[in-house]
Amino acid sequence: MLPLVIISVLLAFTSGKPCDTEGSNGELLLSLGKNLLRSLEGQDSAPNPSVHLALRLSNSHNLAKESEHLNRMKNHLHNDIQNSLSNNQPVTGLLALYTLALKSSCYDLNTITFTVAQERETLLTHLKRQMEQEKENIAYSHRPLTNYYQYSLGVLALCVSGIRVNNHVTNKLIKTTEHEHVGHGSTDTYAMTGMALQCVKDAGSHVHNAVELETALTKIKQKLLAARRADGHIGNEYSTGLAVQALLAMGNDVAECAASMQAMRTDVRANKYENPMAASQILPALHQTSYMHIKNKSCLNEDNSLVLEPIDPVVTLPSEITVTIMVEVVPSSGEATLYSVDVPKGSSLLAALELLAAKNVGFTFEKESSLWGPFLSAVNGEQARQSDRRFWHLSSDGTALNQGVGDFKIEAPQKITLKNSTY
Ligand code: B12
Missing domain, CATH: 1.50.10.20 (Glycosyltransferase)
Known part of the structure; x- marks a missing residue:
């Protein structure tokens, strides 16, 4: 029995495609x-x-x-x-x-x-x-x-x-x-x-x-x-x-x-x-x-079976737990300003920046829409222009974020740095 199992396992390994999608x-x-x-549905989706x-x-x-x-x-x-x-x-x-x-x-x-x-x-x-x-x-x-x-x-x-x-x-x-x-x-x-x-x-x-x-x-x-x-x-x-x-x-x-x-x-x-x-x-x-x-691509005899079932809209209420984040802004002059704001756990960085801006402590920002979502284009009145090969670089506790302001979620206290950088 055991050899049979071993043989079938080996066969599965040798005959199966490593990137099998079945x-x-x-x-x-x-x-x-x-x-x-x-994602393509909805009136305002571009x-x-x-x-x-x-x-x-x-x-x-x-x-x-x-x-x-x-x-x-x-x-x-x-x-x-x-x-x-x-x-x-x-x-x-x-x-x-x-x-x-x-x-x-x-x-x-x-x-x-x-x-x-x-x-x-x-x-x-x-x-x-x-x-x-x-x-x-x-x-x-x-x-x-x-x-x-x-x-x-x-x-x-x-x-x-x-x-x-x-x-x-x-x-x-x-x-x-x-x-x-x-x-x-x-x-x-x-x-x-x-x-x-x-x-x-x-x-x-x-x-x-x-x-x-x-x-x-x-x-x-x-x-x-x-x-x-x-x-x-x-x-x-x-x-x-x-x-x-x-x-x-x-x-x-x-x-x-x-x-x-x-x-x-x-x-x-x-x-x-x-x-x-x-x-x-x-x-x-x-x-x-x-x-x-x-x-x-020939576009001939294509399958037509992808059907969208209606889904119940999911309403997520903001968490009652709040986390405190520090937001450090480093403009091109290099003179850093530090802010602090409490945000519901799980908020997007964008929502956190909006809360901070609403506190009227001198922090402002602007965003532009792109295929990837909102792109942070100006902070405290300073544009980081693509024409000048500059952008507002995002990092958390010194590590570059690999998501933008719309997708990155605040799960724990941290220092977010927005730095006007060159590329
Ligand atoms: C070139 C590039 C940049 C350039 C764009 C300017 C330029 N003219 O070259 C610069 C250096 C500014 C840049 C910045 C950032 N980028 Co970038 N970028 C790219 C790259 C390599 C190509 C984008 C492109 O030209 N697409 C082609 C055009 C037709 O599409 P487009 O959407 O219209 O392109 C514009 C936007 O995508 C925008 N853009 C570029 N990066 C990002 C990131 C985010 C989150 C958003 C919302 C927009 C945006 O700039 C593009 C040119 O105008 C992609 C790689 C990829 N796989 O897509 C990564 C990529 C999109 N970037 C990424 C990231 C993480 C960033 C940053 C958040 C990095 C950081 N830690 O700061 C920042 C954005 C911060 C902000 N201010 O909001 C990730 C996004 C992943 C994700 N899940 O969101 C990618 C996929 C790279 C990766 N594999 O990690 N980026």
């Missing part, structure tokens, strides 16, 4: 898909191209809701991008995400146009132009107008849409990888660069620098593998999905991602991906696919 994991994927679909992508890369669909969301993107998101283009603001990442989202629904990209200075041009022409401007900026100041994450998204979006990416544009990405100039969110950025360069390699268009391209891809793989933690995460909880997507796109053996898949599943069960952006970046990885695979 069985109970199927349930997990389904519930994550439903949560994403739910259409989100990253969520669209994740839903389209899943195995189960709600085709009616996906097509409704596609239409909302074609109105609202389209208008937002049109406004940025008209105001000459760089919008590479959003334009790229929009392109990927449309492509993931097999939408004819040539029918999407924007009008700037009375000239109507297609989405892809605009994306190519944004990439040229980004490239010029790199040549001039060694940095893209936006960041290398968005630059990579741009290359990826052009490539999966079957556009031949200008060699000079790709070369800038190869060179950055070589010189390791990626900055904040480096795992996320390496992952996006990996998918972009792999797509270019597979397209076979970048022949004259093939060796450098290969070297860059090898380096990215090494960087991602070196960022693996003992608990399976690559970088942190929020970069693991993109990192796994990239490793899969770069043809890594699925066995190498088993621990990371497991880490993400544990995170899903612990509700770490309640932010739809976070969930949208990990879902494709859990489905063992990647943004790069949008290139070959």
